[in-house]
Amino acid sequence: MNAKGTAKLQVKDVAVRFPLGRGIVTALAGLSFSIAQGEFCAVVGPSGCGKSTLLRLIAGLAQPAEGSVDIHSDGSEKPLQSMVFQGNSVFPWMTVLQNAAYGLEMRGVSQPDREDVAERLLIQVGLGEFLNAYPSQLSEGMRQRVAIIRAFAVDPEVLLMDEPFGALDEQTRIILQDELLKIWEATGKTVVFVTHSIDEAMIVADRILVLSARPGTIKADIRVPFPRPRSVETVRSNTEFNQLFLHIWSLLRDDAASAVGAAR
Ligand SMILES: Nc1ncnc2c1ncn2[C@@H]1O[C@H](COP(=O)(O)OP(=O)(O)OP(=O)(O)O)[C@@H](O)[C@H]1O
Numbered sequence: 001m002n003a004k005g006t007a008k009l010q011v012k013d014v015a016v017r018f019p020l021g022r023g024i025v026t027a028l029a030g031l032s033f034s035i036a037q038g039e040f041c042a043v044v045g046p047s048g049c050g051k052s053t054l055l056r057l058i059a060g061l062a063q064p065a066e067g068s069v070d071i072h073s074d075g076s077e078k079p080l081q082s083m084v085f086q087g088n089s090v091f092p093w094m095t096v097l098q099n100a101a102y103g104l105e106m107r108g109v110s111q112p113d114r115e116d117v118a119e120r121l122l123i124q125v126g127l128g129e130f131l132n133a134y135p136s137q138l139s140e141g142m143r144q145r146v147a148i149i150r151a152f153a154v155d156p157e158v159l160l161m162d163e164p165f166g167a168l169d170e171q172t173r174i175i176l177q178d179e180l181l182k183i184w185e186a187t188g189k190t191v192v193f194v195t196h197s198i199d200e201a202m203i204v205a206d207r208i209l210v211l212s213a214r215p216g217t218i219k220a221d222i223r224v225p226f227p228r229p230r231s232v233e234t235v236r237s238n239t240e241f242n243q244l245f246l247h248i249w250s251l252l253r254d255d256a257a258s259a260v261g262a263a264r
């Protein structure tokens with residue numbers, strides 16, 4: 001809850017259905033939770049349980065069949081949300097700087113102002129020498145950094161991230177997790193972060209929502225006890241790390257197995 005005791009994000013009794021052939025698929029059902037101002041919340045759940053659908057709802061890109069999604073604005077001009085999509089989401093025809101400044105451009109910020117903000121953030125994640133490079137001249141990890149900076153640059157009320165590191169190799173993933181921790185700890189954004197990785201969720205988040213298999217609903221709401229500031233090393237060497245991992249895995253195991261079985 002924020003200073004006024006109001007949730008920053010409130011999802012209430014949400015159901016989402018899609019047409020499939022002559023029938024319908026219920027992607028999410030009876031889903032309710034709220035997230036406080038400045039909270040970093042991860043969402044884990046088996047493949048196909050509705051994680052991306054949930055982010056699309058919060059982003060206003062889809063509407064619930066039932067229930068409501070509310071983002072509490074602080075009354076400023078900030079956008080309600082920005083999103084880092086699953087997979088590659090930078091524009092190949094724009095430079096790194098143009099990509100990073102794109103969200104600000106959409107909001108009508110002048111070229112010098114938006115480039116100042118984007119450049120500062122790009123330098124922070126080690127892309128200062130690549131401002132005028134095109135995405136095809138970057139590695140996958142660098143492109144994903146640009147997508148993340150684009151989302152942070154608009155200073156949204158809520159930042160949505162859909163498996164932002166899902167396509168990266170383990171070493172790059174660890175580096176980007178550490179960078180994300182640093183940027184987040186400096187900005188205190190409210191974040192909803194979807195991931196397949198239990199240990200990634202434990203490294204970055206204050207709280208983990210475990211979703212059930214489709215129709216996705218909340219199976220557990222787990223507080224992550226590791227102190228901040230964090231790094232990948234400090235979290236992984238915490239004595240409670242393995243115990244918490246096993247607890248979350250025990251909640252996911254059966255649903256994850258049936259999700260794989262259903263896909264065969
Ligand atoms: N636009 C759509 N039209 C029809 N069905 C959809 C649509 N989007 C999602 N679905 C269905 O809703 C369910 C949830 O999909 P969603 O992409 O949200 O899952 P997910 O948890 O993000 O999966 P993954 O972990 O594989 O990314 C799936 O059964 C999917 O087929």
Ligand SMILES: [Mg+2]
Binds near residue numbers: 051162
């Ligand atoms: Mg998804």
